[in-house]
Amino acid sequence: MSGQNIDSLFKDDQISVITFSTREATFAIPLEQVKYIEKDVKRNIKVGKLDRFNHEVITYQNNAVPLFDFSILTGSRSQFEENQELIAMLNEREKEHKDWMDALENAIKNDASFNKAIDHNECAFGVWYNQFTTNDSDLKEVLDKFYEPHKRIHKLAESLLTSAKEDKTHALGRLEKERHTTLAELLRLFETARERIRNSDRPIIVFVEQNNSAIGALRLDNIQDIESFSLKDFSRDTSTEGIMKRNETDFVIEGFLRRGDSAPCMLINCQPA
Template identity: 35%
Template sequence: MTEIINFRAGRYKISFHILHILMTEKYENNATQVPSSDDTLLGVINYQKVPTPIYDLTRILEGSSAQQQMSDLIDLLHEREKDHVEWLNALQSSIETGTEFTKARDPHQCAFGKWYDSFKSENEDLKHILQKFDEPHKVIHSLADKLLKMAATEGKEQALKVLNQQRKSTLRLLLNLFSAAREAVSSSYKPVIVYTTLNGATPSLGFLVDSVDDALTIDESDIQSFVNDQAIKFAGELNLPRMISGLITKDDVNSLLIDPSLIDASLPEAYENEASLA
């Protein structure tokens, strides 16, 4: 039986043998930068009086940091919220002036709808909030046909009255959901440094991960050997495929097992020179 700890790094689940983990701690943006061309290297932290290199595991795996991904997603949600305010403004203008309404009437064809239909997340809070978008988002888009027809048959005033009611109800609900979604994104970012060890006493390397996931007891039979055929490549100078010693499958969930002893063997010579100066 083997004890492992699982962590999240982007969309990946990463595992370390418990004996390879010296300590985990909240990341406080306290890494000291060192000269390096490798943007996955955050810097060095003097941990237990040992200058320990800290690598951003999400950036290694996905090419961008979790913090940048979070910021991009929050910006996107702001933009898609703005889109729907402008959508209703355009509809109001069409009702008032009789000009053609050219924005998307199909909720699956607006920028948010296309993103919404394809977006996947491991953030359970965000997933729960996004599920609530479906109905009000469809209601908003249904207003175009409904209110333009109403303006033609019952008059502009009646159509504008209903539009104003929808601003106060459905649009307000949608805006509250956008706000809640952004909060779910920002509150989920709780970066942790995993200090790895080769001897159980001193740190080897540190890895920035998005969050601690869970602990598992597994059988050796749950670990399948991982063979790199050179097709798998990640960002940065660390040769991560060589560091992945196996694929763990437990209860139909997969994770990548990282072996710190393989990591040290993969360190670029340039970094070793930098670390000796830190």
């Protein structure tokens, strides 16, 4: 097939699509252009340094076909990249709380000054924690459990530093007990949160038919649904700038599908005329 325009994409004024989303928008691919869908098991071969005009290679029915990362095509960040950044941040915040306990122990043992955050809202983790939001209900459930042990950790500073003035040995004993209870609980939560983030990364490979019966593939963060729209739900995209405008030999944003008051999704044509 050498190319499809809007009229040929809609059959009897109807089109069925698979929908998926990025952080910025929702997209749709005509179901008739989809050949196969599989989980991304990282069996692809990278070709040089990837940018929005390059791709990897994956096999389909024993043939090598181009694999485009959709986040690169659209100039956005993939869920994998965001997750890796979030995990790295949690690693840093975990280390900071281990260091916080060590600094408190040093202050008690050596009558040294203690310059770490005493208010649990003022450490780097506390600032992030009070601002961070997520739509992942499982991750939110884990994060909600951080509040109490994190607050208890920071309350130790004032209490133990005061206690140490009267009985340094007793203060150090209490600190050691908190290492094996409150701090241990906090460290378990950090690991649980990281594991939940890792498990949320489930990219999908969608094989599509392109022009002249060529097969290509797209790596997506997710697939949401299969939906049907009528021609009256479609609005053509007449802009010359924006998402994927520079890659029109492979995929084209033809316009927007919208039903009622729902948010629009961008219709991608894998076989641009």
